[in-house]
Amino acid sequence: MSQVGSSWRTVENVPDTPFGFALPGGQPPDPNDPQQMQQFLAGLQQLMAASQTGSGPVNWDLARQIATSTLNTEGDPAVTAPDRELVVEALRLADLWLDPTTSLPSGIVTTAAWNRNEWIFHTMDVWRKLADPVAERMVAAMGDLIPPEARAQLGPMSSMITALGGALFGGQFGQALAKLATEVLSAGDIGLPLGPGGTAALIPANIRGYGEGLEIDQSELRLFVALREAAHQRLFGHVPWLRGHILNAVETYARGIRVDREAIEEAMRQIDPRDPSSMQGVALEGIFAQEDTEQQRAALRRLETALALVEGWVCHIVETAAEGRLPNAVKLAEAFRRRRAAGGPAESTFAALVGLELRPRRLREAAALWTALTEHRGVAGRDALWGHPxxxxxxxxxxxxxxxAQSQLDLGMLEGFDDLGKAPEEGGDPPPQS
Structure with a gap:
């Protein structure tokens, strides 16, 4: 989408708009009518009291409440004692099967079987890190869109209008998280370290739902998902720079995001100050003007490459571990490859609310690359590449x-690292780029 070069409506274009732009609720009150102004401000204050943003650009308490309420309405099957036992056994066996396929040791400290609400609770901190930079840009843009001459007339209400952005984002993100929570199969399902470090978690209800159309035994599917989860735990647990590398790419991209003014104005007009729930019906899709800067394009390429390499590595070692052990290993591998390459469960969440897709593009090429590296350099030589970005x-x-894979790569350059994945600041100067 190209950036819309629009501006706020002028007083001439909208004669009854005293501040030159649309306020929440559509037509603003008459500033010469004390009763209308009092009612409008009271409603706006009530709206903000119900959606205070707190210490950040997004009201994450509101996001959590809406996500929980949505899941409670739509259903959140409880995790039973047998579910937990099956998850523990699947993760234990999966971790054993992975030992010969990678030089990275086990990254599992504890195992868990989560319901959908638990997935939201345990991943919320990372979602905040991913979404806050973008939300901050959106909220700041809402304040910037208010003409300077209007800010003096608005007074304290100016900051209240800006704060609506955080409430809007929080409400919509809560709805998106609820949808996402019904689709993810494990803590690391979308290729990001969303859960607590060292915690390998599966979501039994979602695994059962996903398996209904595959015509594959549930125990086999569960074990395949456990292999993927255990592989993610090894990678993010023993490559300490990787988490920051991905989050930094998202933040760099977010810093250059611009907002479509008309889309923001339209979203604000849909809010009824007398009805806090009206924020939940506001659609924020299309608010980003996606004429990326060169810096954004570079950050996006870095993120897409990192995600493809993570997913390609996981696919390669999981398929290697499953070969000859799971009767439907090939079918499962193809099903998950298509699921991730098509965007996976996170794509709609980020594309709509953050202006950024987390789809691992070129997934098949990345998996083929790791396969070639294994053939030509062995398991240790392949995994040594995770030593530095x-x-x-x-x-x-x-x-x-x-x-x-056949190119000359002097793995002796890694001698400066005491441990695989050690950051340069922990062990001297970084090795030169190959």
Whole structure:
């Protein structure tokens, strides 16, 4: 979408609008009518009291409440004692099967079987880190859109209008999280370290739902999901720079985001100050003017490459571990590859609310690259590339995985690292880029 070069409506275009732009609820009150102004301000204050943003750009308490309320309405099957036992056994066996496939040790400290509300509770902190930078830009843009001459007339209400952005974002994000919570199969299902470090978690109700159309035994599907979860735990648990690398790419992209003024104005007009629940019906899709800067494009390429490499590595070692052990290993691998390549459960959440897709593009090429590296350099040589971001394949290397795997790469450059994945600041200067 190209940026819409619109501006706030002028007083001439909207004669009855005293401040030159649309306020919440559509037509604003007559500033010369004390009763109308008092009623409007009282309603707006009530709305803000119900949706205070707190210490950040987003009201995450509101997001959690809406997500929980939505799940309670739509259903959140309880996790039974047998469910927990099956999850523990699946993760234990999966971790054993992965030992020969990677030089990274187990990353599982504890195991868990979550219901959908528990998934939201345990992943909320990371969602905040991912969404706050973008939400901050949106909320700031709402304040910037108020003409300077109007701010003096609005007085304290100016900051209240800006704060509505945080409430809007929180309410919509809560609804999106509720939808996402019905689809994810594990803590690391979307390729991000969303849960607490070292906690491998599966969502039994969602695994059962996903398996209904696959015609595969539930125990086999559960074990395959456990293999993927255990693989994610190893990677993010023993490559400490990876989490920050991905979050930083999101933040860099967010810093350059611009907001479509007409879309913001339209969203604000849909809010009824007398009805706090009206915020839940506001659609924020299309609020971002997506003429990316070069810095944003570079951040996006870095993020997409990192996500593809993470997912490709997980696919490769999981398929290696499952081969000859699970009767439907090939069918399951293809089903999950398509599921992730099509965008996965996180795509709609981020595309609509953050202006950013987390789809691992070029997933098949990334998996082929890790396969070629294993064949030519062995398990240890392949996993040594996770020692530093500069050692990882670039997007250009995806074009010819075999050529890249056969290229000269002096793994002796990693000698400065005491442990695989140790950050440069912990062990001297970073190694040169290959």
């Amino acid at each position: 500069d050692l990882l394949p670039s997007d250009d290397d995806f074009a010819d995985p075999v050529a890249y």
